Amino acid sequence: MTLNLCVLTPNRIVWDSEVKEIILSTNSGQIGILPNHAPIATAVDIGILRICLNDQWITMALMGGFARIGNNEITVLVNDAEKGSDIDPQEAQQTLEIAEANLSKAEGKRQTIEANLALRRARTRVEAINMIS
Template identity: 70%
Template sequence: MADLFTLSITEPDLVYHKGFSLSIDSYRLDQKQFLNEVFNSRDESKKKYLDPKEIPLPHELILNRDLLAQLYPSFAEGATPFFTLNWSKYAEFLTFRGGLDPVTGGLWLTDIAHHHLAIAILFLVAGHMYRTNWGIGHGIKDILEAHKGPFTGQGHKGLYEILTTSWHAQLSLNLAMLGSLTIVVAHHMYLMPPYPYLATDYGTQLSLFTHHMWIGGFLIVGILRIRLQDQWLTMALMGGFASIGNNEITVLVNDAKKGSDIDPQEAQQTLEIAEVT
């Protein structure tokens, strides 16, 4: 049943994750970018610190168009510039400056928002390539089996079945990609600080680097431990103890009394098998 479920959601799941960058762009645009603009727009000649009462509520950054128009005048025109292809109106909050902000030492938040929005649009277009429940588009299995390299021949034949029916294969790929990406994030967090003034907050910067390097290291090391005898590690990486059946928990704790609603004979047999292996 688990294998069939995995097979049935492969293409739709991939299409869903391709559009996830839209939510990242909304998060950047609504929370970080607008609040940063509020802090920058205060009158330095009158007061040194921003009054907390002047900070807008989160829902106001979405629903209050007048407030948004004070920060970015193009919001007063709504979506008209978008549908009339007058996209230059949005150059206030979607920029392509490059480099770092000389004041904050971090990346331009408007560049980050523009980057995520562009990637989201490309992903949404590319997502139509894969077949979903309506049968429109290509199947990943057909794409893999149709590919014939000059030296490998039909090297991709049977790969789809392996990746969709083997939990070890899925977990290995996920650990490899997520571990590598986490290490890349650790490097980029100090090389290209994404948040204002993070470049000068050395304690936070060092903590973030160490945090992500440790996580990336553990994920990559986890690849080597999947096929070894410590089966509890695979269970933990697959989603935690809460998603594991009672039999597996009984084996994990080596105590049948700690398992709930388990037949004692079945638990005893499972423990004996675990001790032998």
Template identity: 65%
Template sequence: MTLNLRVMAPNRIVWNSEAQEIILSTNSGQIGILPNHAPLLTALDIGVMKVRINSDWCTMALMGGFAMIENNQLTILVNEAEKGSDINLEEAQQTFDLAQESLNQATGKKQTIEANLAFQRAKARLEAVKANSSSAYN
């Protein structure tokens, strides 16, 4: 038995396929979703979604949004998403390092909030590409 997974950003459908298992980062922690999951509507945090298709794991960096599970259909609406396989590791590492430096140097409330958001996004992208190439998910 499988789940139908659809990930939609404002300008495109990012993912539309079947999956056996999905792990999401929600605002209250990570959740695992298997076929016949109870209906659920939840807010998503910036983080990595892990998807198992047969015996292979894929990752995707999600930049916040909402997920609705009903009748083995998981619909995810996100602000932005990027498949781990589409992310360049060196570029993601460089962006992460710059975001971390900006966060450490942030002064003032607004600058700290903006730097923290950029750091979370960079961290999600880096984790997605690293997990995608890791043997733990392949």
């Protein structure tokens, strides 16, 4: 039995092929998905998706969304997805530092919400790089 993964963003299809296993960060923690998984629907947090393909692990930074699993079909709908190998480490690190600085000077509820979101996105991108190396 093969497992099919399809990662969709509003711009394009990021991933659409067979995989061996994936580890998905959901809102209630990470879950591993193997073939013949029970059909579930889950919210996907801003976090890392790890894909096992030909005994190699690939990481992908997901920017929050939704996943549907069933019939050995995984459909992941996210706002944005980036492969770890496509992210520029320096740029990601810089964004993280800026985001951290922004959070510390955020005032009011609204700015805090915005800064927190930005920080989590930046952190995920940095993590996605570090997983490989």
